[in-house]
Each structure stands twice: as structure tokens, then as C-alpha cells.
Amino acid sequence: MITALKRIIKSGLIRAWRNRMVSVATVAVLILTICVITGLLFFNVLTDVAVKELQSKVDISAYFNVETPEDSILKVKQELAGRNEVTSIEYISREKALESFKEINRDNDVIKKSLEQLEDNPLEASLNIKVVNARQYAGIVSFLESGPFGGLIDKINFRQKEGVIMKLDNIAQSVKKGGIILSFILVFVAILVTFNTIRLTMHTAKEEIGIMRLVGASDWFIRAPFVVEGVVYGAISAIFSLGIIYPLILFISPRLESFLPGINILAYFQSNLFMLLAIQFGVGIFLGAASSLVAIGKYLKV
């Protein structure tokens, strides 16, 4: 058994080497496939981060009537915090609101003077709310407006923002959906091209397989070296793909980060290196071996 295994592996390696002109073409196509799949993986991570980043910029503020006591507002805050979809709530008291208003308008003399003339703080306390998904804002708004706290609330800035929020959400959803569909199509095409290339490579072996059968070789003794050959193609392609992708990421990552802050694909690459390697080797070896196996089956009928 061990002797047979040794013979099979040796035979597969020798075939891949002697057949190297064809091997180069196969490996090139496999590299392309692996790079496309890795690239799509990055693209999906990237859009995910970008969409999250975009969504985190969206929030709504609920303004409470001036006379609402702080206790009641904190009660509302507590109530909201209990809801699953809420990711963060910030309470901005009237004093704090005034402070930041002054800070923002410190160079505006007209506003400064007007404020000085007022005896009381005209600004309302507010709760700044963020949720997981922009579509959930409508639910929060109706909870606040028609719930037991309806009377405390003066206004919610959702209505002004609604259009923008929905548009943003739509864009996010489309990017995600489009990314996934595009990925599927590209992966499908890449796999098809790889399979076909390996099939053509194995077609050159049609005569060989017939001869092996006539000499009395069993099916697996014929098949196995071709599968080994496929595995070799896959492994070599994975190594080369890594050699292409890593420098590319080193080059792109800082540029992308300056353009889209908060996105660091180099860090993602480094922290997920083993998973990525597993995917690349997995894809390469699986495609190589499976295509060989299927392609050879056809010629084993002698």
C-alpha cells in the first residue's frame, strides 16, 4: 500500500514536471481563480466595513420639552437601552447643549450677544440614538412619539433626516447584495474556466489512460497520479497567489486607508492570514483534484 502510494505520488509529480508547458497554463488559470476569489473576499469585507462605517454616521435626536425633568429623560433613556436594536444612546442635557452651542458659535458675536440677553437657557435636552440598521429608526420614532413618553417630546429630527437615512440604507443594501451576486458570478466563471483548463490538460492524457488500462492498471492506479498532479497545480497556484496578493495589499492598504479611514486591509490580511491561506490552498487543491478526477473519469472506459 505504501509502495503504491509512493509510486502514485512520484508518478504525479513527474507528470506535472514533464508536462510543464501545459502545467504553466493550468497554474496560471488557477492563480487567476484564487486571486479573484481572494479579491472578492476582500471586496466583501471592505463593503461590509464601509457600510457599517456609513451607518454609524447616521443617528437621530429626540428633543424634550424644556420643562421635562432630567429624571424622566433618563427613564426614557433606560427604556430605550432595553431595546435590542439600539446600539448607543447619549444624553445631552440642556446645559451641555448650551455649552456646545456656545463653543460652536464662539466667533459669532451676534449669537453671543443674543444669548447673553436671554435669562434662561433656551435649548432643549436631547437623546442621541443610534440603531443597528437604519430601517429600525422608524420603529424607535413611533415608540417615542406615540408611547407613554409622547408628551415629553418636543420633536425628533428623524423626519428631516428620513430621506437621507433611507437613501443611505438603500445604497448600503444594494452594495451588499450586488457584491454577493457579483462574487457568485465571478467565482462561478472562474471555477468553470479552471475546470475546463484542467479538462483540456487531461485530454492530452486520453491516449495514456487507454494504454494504462490495456497494460492492466486498475482505475485508481491510473486516476490517483492525475489527482496528485491536480493537487500539485493547486498548491503551487496557492503559493504564487499569495506571492501576488501580499505585496499588492502592502501597496494598496495605506492608500485605501487614507481614502476610507477605518479600513485597514493589511491588518485584516495579517489577522486572518491562516484562514486566507486555508481558503487559497483549499480552493486550489480542491479545484485541481476535483477537475482532474472528473476529467479522467471520461477516459477510463477502455
Add this chain to the structure above:
Amino acid sequence: MIKFEKISKIYPPDSVALKDVSFTVEKNEFCSVVGRSGAGKSTLLKMLIREEDPTSGKIFIDDVEVTSLNRKELPFLRRKIGAVFQDFKLLPYKTVYENIAFAMEVIGMDEEFIKADVPQVLALVGLAKKANLFPYQLSGGEKQRVGFARALVYRPEILIADEPTGNLDLLNTLDVIRLLLKINELGTTVILATHDKTVVDNLQKRVVTLNDGKVIRDAKQGKYIL
């Protein structure tokens, strides 16, 4: 003993290659099957190793009905029969040595044994110095000798040779005939399909003549007569 029993082969729709062919080849016999191109000689030999199946009829080797073996049993049948082909059927990406070694690896022979045996067989067919060449680097005669070496290396009980001299010049042809006779003398049953009159007349062995898919003559020490 090899027995062909009422073998017919019809290629669809109605091209008859063999019709009711019956004859027996005894153990250690040397039997030539002759006839014009298209007489059905090759088809008959191919059936013996089940490269082709008859439309009707049975083939036996000793008590085994070859025609009823399933796919999984075929390799074992083929390992008993050495085959030499007109188009040599050598593995293009393997060297001369590896081509012969492959036939031994297939039956699970030890590496040591292979290393000792292959050079001997190569010496027997006069190719000791060409062990590391690839088939495309050899002449037709040399390729045919590799074919013989491969067929002989696992000491088959039966050797079938389908037009082995078809691509060779006279000198190489005579070499091949000598080799075939030697193999037969060493105890192997030989079935030779040929349309080469010189070969058949020189052999002075049994001749089964096929014409239009039928046996028209079976002579003990025959000649090529059509």
C-alpha cells in the same frame, strides 16, 4: 487454452467485422491470424483483452469466460496477457525504463525486483543503452522492441501481437519474428495478427485465415494464401 466460440461482431448499423468465428489455440501454441486489412484480425485480438466486446459469442481462457468479466476484473485478465500493438502504445511521458517498470508496478511488484528485472529485459531486446530515452527519441523498430519488453516483463502466459511488424523495415521485421519465436519457445502462447506474407511464410506455424469476417482456412503449418 484459448477458445473462440461463435464470435460475431457487428458495428452499427450493419457492418459485419466477424461472423461466427470459432477456433481454439492450445497452450504454448504459436498461431498466426492472417487476412487482408479489415478482415477482422485486430478486432479478434482486441476481444481477447476486452478492448472490444463481441456482439455475440464467447471467449474462454482456460475455464474463465473472458466475455463475461466485469470492469473490475479486467485488469487481472490483462495482466495475464502480454500485448504488442502496431502503434506501440507506449506512454509518451515515461522513459523506456519507466514504460516497462509501469507494467510491473501495476501488478504491485517490489521496487528491488523492478530495478533488477527491467535492465535484463531491456538487454534481451537490445535496448540496454536506451533506458533513459523517451519514446519520441526512438525509431519504430526500437519502439516495437520496448513494446515487446513491456509485454514480456511480467512473464505472461499469452502474448498477442497485432501487426507488430506493420511499421517496420525488413531487418527489424526479421528481428521481431525471431523474438516472437523465442518467446514461444520459452513457453508462452503466441497469437500473431498480420497481413505480412513474408512473416507468415517464414514462421512455418499454424495459420488461421480470415476473410470478410469468417475463418476460411485453418492450417497446421500454413502459408499466407488468399
